[in-house]
Amino acid sequence: MNGYHFYWSTVWQSFPLMLAGAWVTIQITFLAFIIGTVIAMPMAVARQKGEGWAYRVSTSWVELARNTPAVFQLFVFYFGLGAFHINIPSYAAVLISVSFNNAGYMTEIFRGGLSAIPRQQMSAARSLGMTSPQSFMHVIFPQMFKVIFLAYITQGIWGMLNSSLGMLVGLQDLTGATQYAQSVSFRTFEFFIVAAGMYYLIAKGLQFSALIAFRLMYRS
């Protein structure tokens, strides 16, 4: 090796800045997870139905979200809308684009889960007088979540990693803050090692809390 000298003290000086960025990352991850879930649930039901306008809308959404680069999706919401003089802050653009991406992937995850639940479960619920939404909420979704749980949480973490693209539109998330700090000090390697470590810890934290939630929900 030609003698790279690690120099960590600069990183610790900028650590509060990175923590603030990490907080933005956590916010966006959490919100985009919730928004993606709320959109994906009805879309999965529509996809499962296989016909009608809701099916066509959700199919187009899924196709776009899953077959175009996430960075392209972000640019559409930030620069694309900007071209029409709809200027939204980078925070909103990242939140919207990550939610959009999450919703597309989660729709397919949910749809896979739905097709694993026997059709008669729905008949049984409806026969007791439950409405269709009540049946989904109390009978279908709880069973579905058990099946898709891992894939679902993985998508949430993937959403967090996608949010790092926010740097490209000037968002001061963990990546944005790190990028800024290293551009002042030029200790690129050190900064991104620490940032990667923080991403890893957040991801593991999410996984761990999700697992606890799962245990509580299913008593297993």
Add this chain to the structure above:
Amino acid sequence: MIEIRSVRKTFGPLEVLKGISLDVNKGELLCLIGASGSGKSTLLQCINGLEPIQGGEIIVDGVSVHDPKTNINTLRRKLGIVFQQYNAFPHLTALENVALAPRVVAKRSRSDARALAQKHLDHVGLGAKAGSLPSKLSGGQQQRLAIARALAMEPTYMLFDEVTSALDPELVGEVLETMRLLKAEGMTMVVVTHDISFARESADRVAFLHQGEVCEIGTAAEVIDRPQQPQTQKFLRRERQASLDMLERTVA
């Protein structure tokens, strides 16, 4: 009273019900018998609106089931149904299975619903299993659970769709026992069954369905012991043979 008027039902080009008319009177137990594909299960699913119909009308206590203006969810509270495949909710304990609809549909409080559920579990002899998940119950217990779940909505009518067909022979008895109990309590029941001996001993009336039509209807003694139609006679001969074969297999 359930009035079934010239009901037609098709699955694509296949006509399953060809203008069936039938009345179910309050307090009676009506058995629907017939070969597989005769339309008896489909008819049952039409009565509580799980299946749409293409012609005719089904009227439950004066309300037309398939009228778009009918609130089907309200009407279904009058019509309990039990399926061949139990369809217990696998993520809920026995008690929660029974308490769910009273809480969500009948808007009872959580504690009210649980007390009601416990009462109905006791009623079908599953009181001790309240905390068990369905996967820990035998087929017969799951089927009794399904009966308790339907009863908890306090329906006026109970529909039974081949509820013993998926059970091991030694578990059939406990489910039939529960059904006899309901009959003794005066419940109005429509029972689709292959169990001819149950029909003979318990039914007030028996309807024999053949290729989507009511071929013969009358008291159990009339239809089962002295069938008039050649199709009925042929069907009953075959069923007797089948149950003899079954007996031999069980003994052997």
